Amino acid sequence: MSVLLEPVMEDVGGYRHEAFLYSGLAEFLAGTMPFIRHAVDAGDPVLVMLNGPKTDVLRRELGAAAEHVTFADIADVGGNPARIIAVWWRFAAAHAGAARLWGIGEPLFPGRSTAEIAEIKLYEALLNVAFDASTPLWLLCPYDLETLGADVIEDAQRTHPFLARGDERRACDTFRPLDLAAPYAQPLPAPPADAARMSFAPGMLGRLRAFVTEQAQDAGLDRRSATSLVSAVNEIATNSLKHGGGSGELRIWSDGRSLVCEVSDHGHLTAPLIGRLPPAPDAGAGLWLTNQLCDLVQIYSTPEGTAIRLHQNF
Numbered sequence: 001m002s003v004l005l006e007p008v009m010e011d012v013g014g015y016r017h018e019a020f021l022y023s024g025l026a027e028f029l030a031g032t033m034p035f036i037r038h039a040v041d042a043g044d045p046v047l048v049m050l051n052g053p054k055t056d057v058l059r060r061e062l063g064a065a066a067e068h069v070t071f072a073d074i075a076d077v078g079g080n081p082a083r084i085i086a087v088w089w090r091f092a093a094a095h096a097g098a099a100r101l102w103g104i105g106e107p108l109f110p111g112r113s114t115a116e117i118a119e120i121k122l123y124e125a126l127l128n129v130a131f132d133a134s135t136p137l138w139l140l141c142p143y144d145l146e147t148l149g150a151d152v153i154e155d156a157q158r159t160h161p162f163l164a165r166g167d168e169r170r171a172c173d174t175f176r177p178l179d180l181a182a183p184y185a186q187p188l189p190a191p192p193a194d195a196a197r198m199s200f201a202p203g204m205l206g207r208l209r210a211f212v213t214e215q216a217q218d219a220g221l222d223r224r225s226a227t228s229l230v231s232a233v234n235e236i237a238t239n240s241l242k243h244g245g246g247s248g249e250l251r252i253w254s255d256g257r258s259l260v261c262e263v264s265d266h267g268h269l270t271a272p273l274i275g276r277l278p279p280a281p282d283a284g285a286g287l288w289l290t291n292q293l294c295d296l297v298q299i300y301s302t303p304e305g306t307a308i309r310l311h312q313n314f
Helices: 005-009 024-042 052-068 083-093 114-127 150-159 207-221 225-245 286-293
Strands: 016-024 045-048 070-073 101-105 135-144 162-165 168-171 196-200 250-253 260-264 297-302 305-313
Touching: 005 305, 016 024, 024 045, 024 052, 024 101, 024 135, 024 225, 045 052, 052 070, 070 101, 070 196, 083 101, 083 114, 083 135, 083 286, 083 297, 101 162, 114 150, 114 297, 135 150, 162 305, 168 225, 196 225, 207 260, 225 250, 225 260, 225 305, 286 297
Parallel strands: 016 135, 016 162, 045 070, 045 101, 101 135
Antiparallel strands: 162 168, 196 250, 250 260, 260 305, 297 305
């Protein structure tokens, strides 16, 4: 069966964010190979971000044509899903003026945690506002029906304006745009009751860093990860003092997979892409740096206050 060959040829131009539903490797190849070959044949830039095994398969199938494709390991560049939009942004910027840009990204790979899956859902929703409608970038986001739960597939159909399945490509009637007035309004699971706690105010950042260092050592976090986590907490706490009401509270606990630090304050974040794109020279870089330092960052923000949760894996 030929999958997606004809729809790929019917390029409508502009920005297109599409979920590709497939079952197993054969359907994956049938949907991605024509997409890539069309880009290569046209001489257009194409970026493919998959896990290692799928990248290896595509390279073998493409043969010599693989030399004209840029590959990246999604586990490396997108272990923290908040970093992925910047990769697409740099790809588009590097090829400004191209008639068409093509991309395939599959951030849901085996071993993703529940928290990471939730952040991938948010990443997909944010992709819809990450580029101007005139940007000639076509993103294909594969979702494996054999390995992913029904709830994940339903979420994919809510966060993608277009849907591809088998020989069909269409607008997705279950798509729901992100609420730009409240991009981070989805509550996070409550911290455990026995989480270590510390309130902080101006003049207390040194004590806060020492507290995080001690907790990281007690939890068994390696030195490099602990140093990165301390720096990230310091960045977020500094933002709390400057923009979050002048004080805040830190909670720390282990979820078995990572050491988690949550900084809460009375601020309110409303910029959808904050921390996901490199900041302007005159803008604050706290959340951007935090996303580079931590394995996962989650945000819950309403007019009542903000909680930023930092995960550092053991």
